Amino acid sequence: MRFRSRHIISLEKLESNFSKLKKICVNNKIIFMVKADAYGHGIVPIVRHSVEKLGITEFGCASLGEALLLREELYDLEFEIYVFSDVQIELRECVEIYLNRRIVPVLSNKEDLDFILSHREFDNFPLFIKFNTGMNRLGLDMSSINEVIQSIKRSGRKSVYHLMTHLSSSSMPIRTNKRNILQFENFDKVKQSFLDAGIEIEASSISNSGAIEQGAGLSETHVRPGIMMYGPSSLLPQYSDLSLWEGEIISRLETYVISIFDVTKGQPVGYGATPCPSNGRVAIIALGYGDGFSTRYLGASLSHGTILGKVVGRVNMDMAQVFFAENSLPSLNVGDTFTVWDHSTDRFSKFCQDVKIIPYEVFISLTKRVPKIYS
Numbered sequence: 069m070r071f072r073s074r075h076i077i078s079l080e081k082l083e084s085n086f087s088k089l090k091k092i093c094v095n096n097k098i099i100f101m102v103k104a105d106a107y108g109h110g111i112v113p114i115v116r117h118s119v120e121k122l123g124i125t126e127f128g129c130a131s132l133g134e135a136l137l138l139r140e141e142l143y144d145l146e147f148e149i150y151v152f153s154d155v156q157i158e159l160r161e162c163v164e165i166y167l168n169r170r171i172v173p174v175l176s177n178k179e180d181l182d183f184i185l186s187h188r189e190f191d192n193f194p195l196f197i198k199f200n201t202g203m204n205r206l207g208l209d210m211s212s213i214n215e216v217i218q219s220i221k222r223s224g225r226k227s228v229y230h231l232m233t234h235l236s237s238s239s240m241p242i243r244t245n246k247r248n249i250l251q252f253e254n255f256d257k258v259k260q261s262f263l264d265a266g267i268e269i270e271a272s273s274i275s276n277s278g279a280i281e282q283g284a285g286l287s288e289t290h291v292r293p294g295i296m297m298y299g300p301s302s303l304l305p306q307y308s309d310l311s312l313w314e315g316e317i318i319s320r321l322e323t324y325v326i327s328i329f330d331v332t333k334g335q336p337v338g339y340g341a342t343p344c345p346s347n348g349r350v351a352i353i354a355l356g357y358g359d360g361f362s363t364r365y366l367g368a369s370l371s372h373g374t375i376l377g378k379v380v381g382r383v384n385m386d387m388a389q390v391f392f393a394e395n396s397l398p399s400l401n402v403g404d405t406f407t408v409w410d411h412s413t414d415r416f417s418k419f420c421q422d423v424k425i426i427p428y429e430v431f432i433s434l435t436k437r438v439p440k441i442y443s
């Protein structure tokens with residue numbers, strides 16, 4: 069465990085991002101996506117704060133294990149949890165958990181749907197159904213709509229609790245991209261078929277961050293934001309003009325300088341003896357791939373205040389080298405704090421572009437070795 073390399077998470081920033089989200093989604097209910105440990109921010113504290121202080125009551129996980137963890141750790145709070153992909157509904161012990169712990173699986177295939185419809189113990193269980201409208205990952209097939217509707221009717225049900233689909237290309241223009249247009253049209257068809265068959269749709273959703281940022285899908289009852297709640301925009305950088313999102317990164321990644329020394333052009337540093345690009349100074353920071361500071365971060369710009377540096381040489385398991393050229397040396401000494409990212413979305417997004425890794429993965433890569441501190 070590190071002491072001075074820390075992922076500091078501001079629950080206040082989460083709250084201000086949520087207020088900004090509410091300004092876009094004035095009339096929508098929220099399913100806050102907290103899969104993968106709340107995108108690396110710590111699922112338990114994030115959900116606790118969201119329930120207690122933000123009044124969010126619905127959360128989306130990827131696996132039943134994540135959902136169960138929330139139920140166990142937050143037994144004192146009232147909220148709904150949906151399991152989106154790794155549902156395991158066919159396992160007997162999982163059936164018990166769904167029934168007894170108030171966890172709802174999102175049904176994405178005919179087998180899972182039929183399982184729920186054919187087992188009497190699920191008679192009063194909410195139906196949360198996902199259709200594949202063109203993403204071709206998970207979801208009931210469009211060609212099976214009538215069959216699905218017939219099965220639901222035969223079971224005696226008159227409504228579905230939540231009908232949803234997921235977009236493949238919401239990081240691209242929602243209103244002009246062909247795939248997005250098609251998926252919205254297809255989702256309308258799915259909903260219409262249910263209504264025509266006399267099945268009530270209690271709730272529906274289509275939009276994740278990329279679509280929400282573009283103000284799309286807001287006529288559904290719900291939206292399902294993930295990444296934007298943690299700060300970053302989900303749009304590809306070239307489409308940033310289309311985004312309404314003005315969130316801030318809710319965390320800072322802080323480390324410190326273990327060592328700092330002058331270097332000359334061509335001087336080898338670290339494993340692989342990578343030559344320095346010019347005269348300057350190298351700071352050794354206490355983050356390496358053992359912390360989730362990936363070897364792919366080689367070459368990324370990192371600044372100290374306004375002074376721009378970059379990661380040189382191979383990233384080590386426990387350390388990384390940050391190089392500053394001689395014409396712009398930072399005032400950094402051994403023991404000083406060094407900030408990899410802060411609340412600035414521009415700085416964070418520049419980092420992600422430099423390393424060609426999406427914000428999602430940068431957050432999630434941080435390992436347990438880097439303590440999470442909540443402020």
Ligand SMILES: *Cc1c(COP(=O)(O)O)cnc(C)c1O
Pocket residue numbers: 101103152234275276277278292293294295296302
């Ligand atoms: C992860 C996920 C979301 C949230 O996506 P973001 O791009 O992080 O906003 C929404 N819906 C589903 C089905 C998801 O799997």
